[in-house]
Amino acid sequence: MVNKLIVSNILYRPVRTALSALAVAMEVAMVMLFVGLAHGLVNDSAHRQEGVGADVMVQPSGSSFLLAFSQSPMPLTIGGRLEQVPHVLAVAPTLILFNTGALSMVYGIDMDSFNRVSGGFAYHAGGPFTKPYNLLVDDLYAKSKHIKVGQTVDLLNHQFTVSGIVEHGKGARLFIPLPTAEDLLQVKDRATIFWVKCTEPAYTDKVVGAIRQLLPQCQVTAVKEWMSLMTSNNLPGLNVFTTVIIVIAVGIGFLVIFLSMYTTITERTREIGILKSLGASKGYIIAVILREASLLSAVGILAGYGVALITRKLILANFPTLVIELTMLWAGYAAVLAIAGSLLGAFYPAMRAAQLDPVDALAYE
Amino acid sequence: MEPIIETHGLKKIYHVGKVEVEALRGVDCIIHEGEFVAVVGPSGCGKSTFLHILGGLTGPTSGRVLVDGNDFTHMSDADRTRFRRHKIGFVFQRFNLLPTLTARNNIAIAQHIQGNGFNPHRFQAVVEMLGIQAKLDHRPYALSGGEQQRVAIARAVICDPKLLLADEPTGNLDTENSQTVLNMIRGLNKTFGQTVLMITHNPEAAAVADRTIHMRDGRIISD
Numbered sequence: 001m002v003n004k005l006i007v008s009n010i011l012y013r014p015v016r017t018a019l020s021a022l023a024v025a026m027e028v029a030m031v032m033l034f035v036g037l038a039h040g041l042v043n044d045s046a047h048r049q050e051g052v053g054a055d056v057m058v059q060p061s062g063s064s065f066l067l068a069f070s071q072s073p074m075p076l077t078i079g080g081r082l083e084q085v086p087h088v089l090a091v092a093p094t095l096i097l098f099n100t101g102a103l104s105m106v107y108g109i110d111m112d113s114f115n116r117v118s119g120g121f122a123y124h125a126g127g128p129f130t131k132p133y134n135l136l137v138d139d140l141y142a143k144s145k146h147i148k149v150g151q152t153v154d155l156l157n158h159q160f161t162v163s164g165i166v167e168h169g170k171g172a173r174l175f176i177p178l179p180t181a182e183d184l185l186q187v188k189d190r191a192t193i194f195w196v197k198c199t200e201p202a203y204t205d206k207v208v209g210a211i212r213q214l215l216p217q218c219q220v221t222a223v224k225e226w227m228s229l230m231t232s233n234n235l236p237g238l239n240v241f242t243t244v245i246i247v248i249a250v251g252i253g254f255l256v257i258f259l260s261m262y263t264t265i266t267e268r269t270r271e272i273g274i275l276k277s278l279g280a281s282k283g284y285i286i287a288v289i290l291r292e293a294s295l296l297s298a299v300g301i302l303a304g305y306g307v308a309l310i311t312r313k314l315i316l317a318n319f320p321t322l323v324i325e326l327t328m329l330w331a332g333y334a335a336v337l338a339i340a341g342s343l344l345g346a347f348y349p350a351m352r353a354a355q356l357d358p359v360d361a362l363a364y365e
Numbered sequence: 366m367e368p369i370i371e372t373h374g375l376k377k378i379y380h381v382g383k384v385e386v387e388a389l390r391g392v393d394c395i396i397h398e399g400e401f402v403a404v405v406g407p408s409g410c411g412k413s414t415f416l417h418i419l420g421g422l423t424g425p426t427s428g429r430v431l432v433d434g435n436d437f438t439h440m441s442d443a444d445r446t447r448f449r450r451h452k453i454g455f456v457f458q459r460f461n462l463l464p465t466l467t468a469r470n471n472i473a474i475a476q477h478i479q480g481n482g483f484n485p486h487r488f489q490a491v492v493e494m495l496g497i498q499a500k501l502d503h504r505p506y507a508l509s510g511g512e513q514q515r516v517a518i519a520r521a522v523i524c525d526p527k528l529l530l531a532d533e534p535t536g537n538l539d540t541e542n543s544q545t546v547l548n549m550i551r552g553l554n555k556t557f558g559q560t561v562l563m564i565t566h567n568p569e570a571a572a573v574a575d576r577t578i579h580m581r582d583g584r585i586i587s588d
Contacts, residue, residue, distance in 0.1 A: 001470065001477035008465035274461045277422065278478045278520075279450020281443065358422045362461065 108181020
């Protein structure tokens with residue numbers, strides 16, 4: 001019977017119901033999309049570095065695990081010493097530049113050594129560099145920017161000609177020849193990172209140990225270990241940003257449900273008086289209002305899942321390089337947050353309704 | 366017959382801003398089980414306040430009220446609510462049906478609040494007696510005033526209360542519907558021995574009752 005009362009109340013005021021559910025939907029979609037985007041970008045970046053195919057990374061000491069922020073390039077001669085370490089199959093020096101225009105990394109690579117470590121690029125169109133200011137772009141970047149082979153692209157304040165479009169997943173989305181990267185950074189024979197491939201992955205720990213002995217001034221990290229560090233929890237500020245977004249989203253849901261239930265209580269004062277005249281207890285009145293808020297939330301949550309899925313599709317269609325991971329875990333968290341926010345928002349109006357004097361409520365016009 | 370209502374020196378003072386309004390100034394009254402009593406008097410004489418106190422909607426300022434042997438004077442709001450749920454039925458001048466529910470659910474919700482679940486036999490008997498079978502799936506806005514009041518009466522008696530309190534039940538009805546509603550209340554009293562206390566302005570309505578109490582300025586002036 002209470003369910004009938006709640007459903008009929010919700011259907012009786014369709015605009016209020018739609019607006020309340022929409023606010024909860026926005027809250028759920030906002031949480032899922034922002035968290036999904038943060039996790040997606042971090043995980044995508046990590047998987048792309050893993051896709052280089054190396055087992056060990058050698059960087060200058062004190063380097064950030066965020067490769068884009070790596071500084072103080074090392075001499076290229078280190079590469080020759082690394083190749084002498086037992087169980088090392090190949091070493092690829094890479095100079096990393098940060099493309100501020102697109103907030104992305106550009107890898108300056110030595111094509112031969114990079115191919116030995118990575119197994120080579122898979123070309124969708126075109127081929128390797130033939131000139132110093134040639135550029136390789138991955139297929140997702142090419143799709144998002146509508147880039148074709150032979151086209152000229154402005155990058156790092158220079159004009160590059162696209163020589164090839166390659167399959168994504170090999171570190172960066174943009175690649176230029178290593179000497180060109182050195183020219184742009186005004187350094188000579190330097191690399192930001194050395195990718196080291198072992199003869200067998202099982203030798204990784206041995207190789208890491210040997211390199212640490214050989215180059216104690218360098219930071220030597222197994223790629224697997226680096227992957228475990230590349231989570232959104234370890235990114236400075238990202239957790240705070242995500243938390244702020246979640247708090248804002250839950251706050252919106254809370255306020256809208258609060259206002260909606262508060263106005264509905266005022267509007268339904270007489271009906272509450274009727275329930276009280278029938279002997280409804282304070283608990284009964286509170287339960288009716290909280291259940292109504294929960295039902296509004298449930299509708300909003302389902303709509304929110306739909307909004308999140310559609311928005312993700314629209315974003316990815318327009319920005320293919322973005323990655324948004326919508327997970328069941330965060331769908332669950334978003335639902336719990338929405339329900340909790342709604343119950344919290346409905347609690348004060350529910351208490352107020354329960355406290356109404358039945359005589360005053362029945363006389364309410 | 367046992368007394369179902371006893372009041373002794375019943376007083377009620379309302380505070381309107383800093384002004385004290387004495388709605389009841391010492392009401393002494395005994396009503397027995399099975400009686401049909403009309404309370405008449407001019408507006409503001411305290412008859413609605415008297416009914417609200419008897420129904421446990423509000424407490425007295427002083428004096429004693431016993432309803433079915435239960436002393437309201439020392440009862441908490443929650444206890445009065447529980448008592449009302451099981452022992453009191455209300456009929457109001459403005460019908461006071463829940464606008465979002467059908468007539469059927471407006472009646473059934475009283476059984477739900479009482480907590481004994483839906484009783485189909487009692488439900489059927491009451492709706493047949495009040496002649497509202499054909500209107501059960503209509504919402505209040507689709508019912509005439511007389512039909513709404515009959516649904517309200519059904520809701521009031523569905524849980525078989527010891528006491529039916531009617532606050533100007535014919536105040537919003539035309540003559541024909543007023544007569545129908547009064548006949549139904551009278552029928553409940555005669556057929557089932559339902560104790561009824563009815564407030565009215567209308568002398569014709571009061572004439573239907575077995576006993577008439579006159580009130581003025583918060584006191585009973587004749588019985």
